[in-house]
Amino acid sequence: MEFGILGPLLIRDQAGEYPVPAAKQRVVLAALLLRPGRPVPAERLAGILWDGRPPRTAATTLRNYVMRLRQQLGPAGTRIETRTGGYLLRIEPAELDVQRFVSLADQGRRALDAGAHARAAELLRQAVGLWRGPLLADVPARALHREQAPRLTELRLTALERCLTAELHLDHRLATITAELRGLTAAHPERERFRALLTAALRQSGRRPEAPAAHRRAGGSSGSSAREPDLAPGPAEQPPSTTFCYLTHHQLPKQVSLFTGREPELHALAAHLTTPPPTAPAVAVLSGLPGVGKSALAGQAAHAVARAFPDGTLYADLRGTSVRPAAPSSVLRTLLLALGVAREALPAGPAARLALYRSLLADRRVLLVLDQARDSAQVRPLLPSGPGCAALVTARGRLHGLPGAVPVEVPLLPEAQARLLLSRLLRAAPVGTGPVADGAPAPVSTDTDADTDADTDVPADTDTGTQDAADGPAALAALAERCGGLPLALRVCAARLAARPGWSARQLAERLGSEQRLFAELRVGPLDVRAGLTAVHQDLDPAAAGAFARLARADRPAFGLRFAEGLLGPGCEAALARLVDAQVLTARAPDWYGFPWLLRVYGRQQPVAAAPAPPQDARAAG
Template identity: 50%
Template structure:
C-alpha cells in the first residue's frame, strides 16, 4: 500500500489508485495520515473536517464519514480503527510518502556529514522526487493546511538547500546557477539560497556578479523585511572581497565551524505560542515561578508543572514564560512533546529542530541524540535562555532536552509529576479555588452578567469542579449565547449524566482531555481508575480499594499511587484518594459503558460493581 500527501492526496493498492471523491472524507483521511499510529480524538477530527465550526451533528456525521471512507479505501479500509474517544489509521512509515521523505532527507544529511557528497545528492534527489505538487493541495481544510502544509513546505526547502550544498561541494556551480536564480526570486527571504548563488557565481569566475547579488539581497531585505543580511551572507561577502581560498572549493571544517558560530551568535529565537489575554488565578504558583526564574542561580532551574488533565498546566507555564522574557534576553525555545499520544515526540527530533532554530545548518546537525544534546548545551552555554517543554511523557523524554548552564531555565508540563527528574522543582496544580473559579468565569462572561446572577455563577463554578478547561468552555459558551442565563447553563451541568456532554466546544473538550490523560496508563491502573469510581463516595480508602479490585492492599496502593502520579486521583492523606468531580463522572461513565470499548471484555467490571454494592 502507498499513501501520499506530498501533492494531491493519494492511496494506491494492488488494484491501482483509490479515489476519495468526497472533500470532507479527504480531509478526514489526511488528518488521520498526518497523525498515523496515534488516536486522534473525535473532537479534533471534527474541528479539522469542519474548519473549527463543527455542526451539532458532527459526532454522528463523523462516524458516517469514517464508514464511507473505509468503503472507498477498499482493502485499506480496515486500517482505520476506532479507539476510545477517537480514530486512528495503521500505516507503516515506508508506506507514507511524508515519512519516506524524512527518512531520505536524514540519509542525505548523514552522507553529507561523512563527506560523501555524491551519495548525499542522490538521497536528496530521491526525497525531492516524492513531491507531486504542494502538500495537501486537494484537501480543503484551512486548519490542516496551516498545521501541516507550511511545515512540509519548509522541510522541502531545507532539503533543497542541502542538495545545493552537496552540488556545490561536487563542483557543479555552473549548472546550479539557473536553479539558484529561480529559488532566490521565489524565496527572497531565505538567505541561504542567496549565499549559495553568490558562492556559485564566485566559483564560476564571476566575482563582480556575486558582489552585485549581495547588494541586491541587502536591498530586498531592508525594503521588504526591515533587516540587514545575516551572518552567513556577510561572511560569504567578506570572503569574496578578499578572495578567500576557502571559497574556491568544498568548505573546510574549520571554516564551517566559524560560520556556524557566527550564525548562532545572532539568532534569538522566541517560539512561545501567544499568551492568554484572560489568564486568571494561580497567583501563588505564578509568583513562585517568576521569583525562581529571575533569581541568581548556581545551577539551571528545572520546574515541572503537573496536574490533572485540563488543570491549565500549559496556560500557567506559557503565561509565566511570556512574563519572564526580559529575564531571558537570549531567547525562548518551545516544544510540544505530545506526551499524551501513542507516539510522543522523539527527543532526537526535537533537538534537531532546536539546533536549526539556533542557526545550525541542516547539514551540520549531528546524527545521534547524545551528539545533538552536547551541541545544544554548548550553544546555550553562557546565554540566558528559557526552554519550555510542554506535555512531557516521562523523565526519559525530557532529560536530553534540558539545558546545563546555570543561566538557563526549563519549564516542563506533564500529567505525571516526574519524581525521578533529579533537581526539578515540583509545581502541582489542583482545582482552582472557589473565588478564582468565579473570577475566571466573570472575566469570560462579563462583570454585569456575573453580578446579575451571583448564586448561579457560584453553582456553575462548583459544577465545573474548579477545572480551568471546564470553566473556559462554560464561559465561552455563555459569551457566545447572550440569550442564555447563567442559571440555564448551571442547571444543564447539574445533571451528572449530561454534564460532560455540555463541556465540549470545538477543540475544547473535557472528555477528550481526560481520554488523553489515561493513554499512558498500564492496563491495571486504567481498570482501577474506572472501577473505583463506582464506590459510593468520591474518596476511596485503601481497604475499600483492595476489596473492590480484589488485590492485596500493597498492590492496590501501588495502583492508586500510579493514578495519583498521573493526576487522576488526589492523595489528600496517606491511604485515602479522592476523585475530582468531573473525573469521577467520566470514570463512572467508562465503567458503565465499558462493554462498548474495544480493549477489554465486559466481564472485567462486573465483580467490582458487585463489590461496590457490598462496600456501600
C-alpha cells in the first residue's frame, strides 16, 4: 500500500488509486497520516476539521466521516482503528512518502558529508522527487497547513540545496542545474545558499562574467558574504568557443497534473523510443482529436524516457493549428541556438542550417519533441538523422510521408479511466476560482459533505443524502459518459463545478443531456470543446464534410461499409478514409467504423448541402 501527503493526497495499491472525494474525509485522513501509527484524539480531529469551532454534533459527525473514509479506502480502510478517545492509522514507514523522504534525505546528507557526491545526488534527487506538489495540496485544513507546511517545506529546500551541492561536482549535470538554480534563486531570493550555488555553477561552466550580475538579480549584493561551495576547478571552466559549445538542454514542458490512464500507449512509446533501429532515429507520431491529450501523452512519455538521452531533450511548438504555423527554418534556428551554436555562426539559408543541425546530432543521443505539427512537410526537415536520437511528434491528423515513423492514435478515454480522471479533477479543483489549469492542484477543493459549514449545526442523520447521491459514483459516471471520453470535456466539467459550488455532478450531467446546448455547456474560459471540433470540420473537403454530417444523422456508434454505401452511395470509401485520417471515425476492423458520440452530436448540427435522401433500407443495411 502507498500513502502520499507530499502533494495531493494519494492512496493506492496494485489494484489502483482510492480517491476520497469529500473534503472533510480528506482532512481526517491527512491528520491520521501526519501521526502514522499513533492515536489522534477525537477532540484534536474536531479542532482540525472545523478550525477550532466544532459544532455540537461534532462527535457524531466525526464518527460518520471515519466510517465513510474506511469505505472509500478499500482494503486500507481496515487499518483505521478506533482507540479510546480517538483514532489510529496503522502504516509502515516505507508506505508513507513523507517518511521515505526524510529517510532518503538523511542518507543523502551522510553521503554528502562523506564526499560521495554521485551517491548523495542520487539519494537526494530521489527524496526531492517524492514531492508531487505543495504539501497536502487538496486538504482544506488551515491548522494542518500552519503546523506542518513550514517545517516540511524547509526540509525539502534543505535537501534540494544539498542535492545541487553534490551535483556541482558532477560535470555532466552542470548545464541542467545552472538553469534550475536560476529558477530557484528567483523563487527563493531569501535563501543565500541558492545564490552561492548559482554563482559557483556559472563560474565552473566558464561563464564567470555572468556570476556577479546573476547574484545581484537573485537578491544578493556586491558585498555579500555568501561563500561558494568548495569545488575543484575542472575542464568545464575553460571558456567556450566563440563559434560552438555543445549545450545539454532539458527543455520538456512540465508534466500535466493528474495525468490518468494511457498505460498501453506509454509502454509502447517507451519501448519504441529507447530501442531505435540501427541506422535511423526512432520516430513516433501521435494523432487524435483536439482535447484528447496528445501533448500531455507526449510529455509524459518524453519525461519517462529522458534518462535514455544523456545529450538532452529538445522541445519545439510548431503551432500547426494556428493561422501561421512555425516555419521549419525558424525552428531550426531556435534548435541550433539551443544546441550551442553562436548567433554569429548561424547559417543564413535553410539548407545550410539543416546540414549543421544533422551534423551536430549525428553521434549524439537526443530526444526531440515536436508539438502541434501541421503536416509532414513541416516536420520532415526537423527530424534528426542520427540513429541514437528519437523524435516524438503530435498532430491533429495522421502524418503520411515520414519514413519509418510509427503512428500512434490517441483514443478517447475508456469509461473507467474517464471516471477516474473526472474524480481526480474534482478532488483537486479549487472552489469558485474558474477553469482548472494544467498546473499544480489548488489547496482547497469542493466539499461534498453536507455539514461543512463550521457555523452551522446539522444533525448527523441529515448531513448527507441528497448531495452525496448528486455527487456520488453514479452521478460522476453519468457526467463522464456525457463527456464522451474526451479529456478536454472532463476538464471543462470539473472547472464548471469548481466555479459553481452550488451545482452537483448530477445537475451538470442533466444539462449536458440536451444536444442543443451540449457544446455551450462544454465551454469555460479558454477551454472550448466545440472550437476544437470546428477546426477539424473546417479541414475536411466538401465530400468528406457532407459524409460526416449525413452519417451523424444516422446516429450509429458503429457501422459497416455496406451501411455507409447505402447512405452515401457507392464509392464512398475515399470519403470514409479521409474521415478516419481526420480522427472523425475510427477504423475498428476492415470495413467497420466507430463514430464517437460527441462527434455524432456535432455532425448533426452541421448543414448537409444537397444531400440526397437515404434509401429506405439504409438503416437496416449491414
